[in-house]
Amino acid sequence: MQPFGCILVFLAMKRDIFQAIADPTRRAIIALIALQAMTPNAIAENFHTTRQAVSKHLRILTECELVRQEQKGREIYYSLEIEKMKEIDEWLEQYRKIWETRYEQLDEMLATIKKQKEEN
Amino acid sequence: MQPFGCILVFLAMKRDIFQAIADPTRRAIIALIALQAMTPNAIAENFHTTRQAVSKHLRILTECELVRQEQKGREIYYSLEIEKMKEIDEWLEQYRKIWETRYEQLDEMLATIKKQKEEN
DNA sequence: ACCTTACGAAACCATTCGGTTGCACTTGAC
DNA sequence: GTCAAGTGCAACCGAATGGTTTCGTAAGGT
Numbered sequence: 001m002q003p004f005g006c007i008l009v010f011l012a013m014k015r016d017i018f019q020a021i022a023d024p025t026r027r028a029i030i031a032l033i034a035l036q037a038m039t040p041n042a043i044a045e046n047f048h049t050t051r052q053a054v055s056k057h058l059r060i061l062t063e064c065e066l067v068r069q070e071q072k073g074r075e076i077y078y079s080l081e082i083e084k085m086k087e088i089d090e091w092l093e094q095y096r097k098i099w100e101t102r103y104e105q106l107d108e109m110l111a112t113i114k115k116q117k118e119e120n
Numbered sequence: 121m122q123p124f125g126c127i128l129v130f131l132a133m134k135r136d137i138f139q140a141i142a143d144p145t146r147r148a149i150i151a152l153i154a155l156q157a158m159t160p161n162a163i164a165e166n167f168h169t170t171r172q173a174v175s176k177h178l179r180i181l182t183e184c185e186l187v188r189q190e191q192k193g194r195e196i197y198y199s200l201e202i203e204k205m206k207e208i209d210e211w212l213e214q215y216r217k218i219w220e221t222r223y224e225q226l227d228e229m230l231a232t233i234k235k236q237k238e239e240n
Numbered sequence: 241a242c243c244t245t246a247c248g249a250a251a252c253c254a255t256t257c258g259g260t261t262g263c264a265c266t267t268g269a270c
Numbered sequence: 271g272t273c274a275a276g277t278g279c280a281a282c283c284g285a286a287t288g289g290t291t292t293c294g295t296a297a298g299g300t
């Protein structure tokens with residue numbers, strides 16, 4: 001067990017992105033700030049929770065680098081780190097391969113059926 | 121509040137697929153059974169947990185229809201419902217659009233820079 | 241200077257989660 | 271019929287989660 005490896009992993013993986021998008025409120029926040037940066041107060045106006053609760057969600061999203069913050073005076077603008085979303089896409093890739101293969105098999109099967117029909 | 125509406129929603133949305141894939145063990149189970157159906161015992165052999173813990177995970181995965189079960193004698197084979205994975209893909213689609221747009225903008229910018237260079 | 245605004249952090253709480261242990265049920269082998 | 275194997279379910283437990291309330295702090299308006 002290499003201690004440095006553990007520390008590095010710990011620093012790199014503060015939070016799990018899949019756990020971050022598990023919460024519906026956090027997914028809604030992501031959708032909100034996807035197109036334009038917003039302050040915590042502005043975000044909180046869209047939910048039936050307190051600003052502090054939103055702040056906690058933003059902290060979690062920031063910890064897994066899904067969200068970027070930019071201070072402007074006393075306001076902090078949060079925006080989506082769209083690059084990070086690709087990680088989910090990359091994870092999905094292995095399964096996309098599977099369902100695409102299924103489709104090809106289905107196409108082949110349908111082609112075979114059609115052929116048989118034509119022969120009769 | 122319509123009681124029937126509530127019941128229907130409850131029946132339809134037993135579990136959230138995003139919450140299902142949030143747990144790393146469940147993601148590992150999904151990866152395991154993606155290619156071939158497996159029994160709970162066989163799945164559990166791959167983890168440092170009890171069979172019952174795996175059983176609970178399988179229950180959660182089944183509840184959100186990510187996993188299908190097929191009884192064969194006293195064994196139950198679990199396999200991945202690949203179609204359900206598309207739901208994640210569909211959710212990602214809106215963000216894929218954003219990052220693809222970003223790429224196009226980047227390409228345009230690079231093209232402009234190149235052009236300016238050539239003009240000088 | 242003083243007050244308001246915008247925000248994060250800490251303390252606290254009820255609920256959920258992931259895990260274990262123990263038990264009940266069904267199926268197949270003898 | 272009896273026993274072992276394969277499984278799900280309930281009860282329990284510690285830890286994590288999502289929320290609120292309270293407080294501290296820094297920036298802007300007057």
